[in-house]
Amino acid sequence: MSSPQSFKRVNRESTAGLITRQLREAIMYGRLRPGAQLSEAILAAEFGVSRGPLREATQRLVQEGLVRAEPNRGLFVKELDEHEIRDLYAARIAIETAAGRTIIRKGQQQAVAELRTAYEAMQRAAEEGALAQLSDADLRFHEVLVGGAGSARLQRMHQTLMVETRMCLTALQGTYRDPEDQVAEHQRIAEAIAAGDSESLVEAIEEHMQEALDRLVPGSRSAGTATTV
Amino acid sequence: MSSPQSFKRVNRESTAGLITRQLREAIMYGRLRPGAQLSEAILAAEFGVSRGPLREATQRLVQEGLVRAEPNRGLFVKELDEHEIRDLYAARIAIETAAGRTIIRKGQQQAVAELRTAYEAMQRAAEEGALAQLSDADLRFHEVLVGGAGSARLQRMHQTLMVETRMCLTALQGTYRDPEDQVAEHQRIAEAIAAGDSESLVEAIEEHMQEALDRLVPGSRSAGTATTV
DNA sequence: GATCCATGGATTGTTGACAATCCATTCTAG
């Protein structure tokens, strides 16, 4: 009865959980387009389950804010208009700034190290011209940033925001951006934290987010910083 | 066909929504004790609905983090141990600090005014010795603080945290605290924002939270600031 | 020709019954 290697508990995830994850991914990567209607009957048939578990899955997505439910009408993939995108990035600024400040305040050396690692992964991807990997490493950097603060609640809230961020990136798919700039912005953030400089951390994050916003919402506020191609 | 006064849309909330709200309130105010098991069958009978809608309601609470679901075992009201409480307050520090900084950065005069109003309500309740009202005004102050930042996402995340906070307060029910101190701490926060002083804002919020933590988790870190009765 | 009403199709909302799983208890064998 000894376990020579640790086995994974089988089927530990609930059916609703499995479906939720697949649907979320489909929304994140644009396979389910914003505004598209989700038919319970059709989806249930596709997943090969009854409407019960499927309903549970969709309800989770509703509460995550990825799906909008109109009573007696149906479920629709949420569309992110300009206002929503601004709100999303405002929330990300709040969370990520707070996370960075926490790392500084607590002097979490390990978090700093992990940030550097994440940053180096971005740099490598940029040098190799691997855009998909660069994008993944980018998201990972922000996950590490918030994870480093060590608050499970903060991290969970941030995860939801990052799913929406990925939705935005998917919508931007195809537009080009100079990888060097992208990497440099993250280096600023990482180094500000490493140096324990809260002021430049705030600046770095706000500018980083503004940069993203400028690309997502072209008719934005300041034309001065819009240096993107 | 004219509407002499605006009528409320009837039955606009779903059954699951109604049940969710009632269960959440019961948990918040301790009518459902932490650790208590929630039986779907019993609850469904009490609400007079089938297990379908009830399940939907409980699932929402699970995702909010108020209820823990053990597969094939049952649902249990989440218990907040010391670690959880610390995490909760860390998250609140992050969100509320970020909200305050946003108000300062954007120079939201209206938010400042609302904060003062909320603060005055606390002061009035304290003078009248109305402890229940003081507690409500206290929570309201924090809601106004985050609401003032104008981010729907931030506010939603904060609401969840405040529900858990209320759970903690319910657990503390009966312990006394000097209302004057309580009011003064909020005044510090409000005035720091009004003065646009980010540094003292951060200090005020952190000390305010630490004060609350000291009462919730007696064997806490610093004995120096523990001046509570 | 425009407006109102009735009808039909489609969707979600709800239900009660059935299956699978788990835990505690009891029983049995050593």
Add this chain to the structure above:
DNA sequence: CTAGAATGGATTGTCAACAATCCATGGATC
């Protein structure tokens, strides 16, 4: 007396059918 297996009760997990609701289409009336 103890360790292990069988069993029973209770709970969640799942399903297919039914009811309620909504929107669009088409037709009748003025």
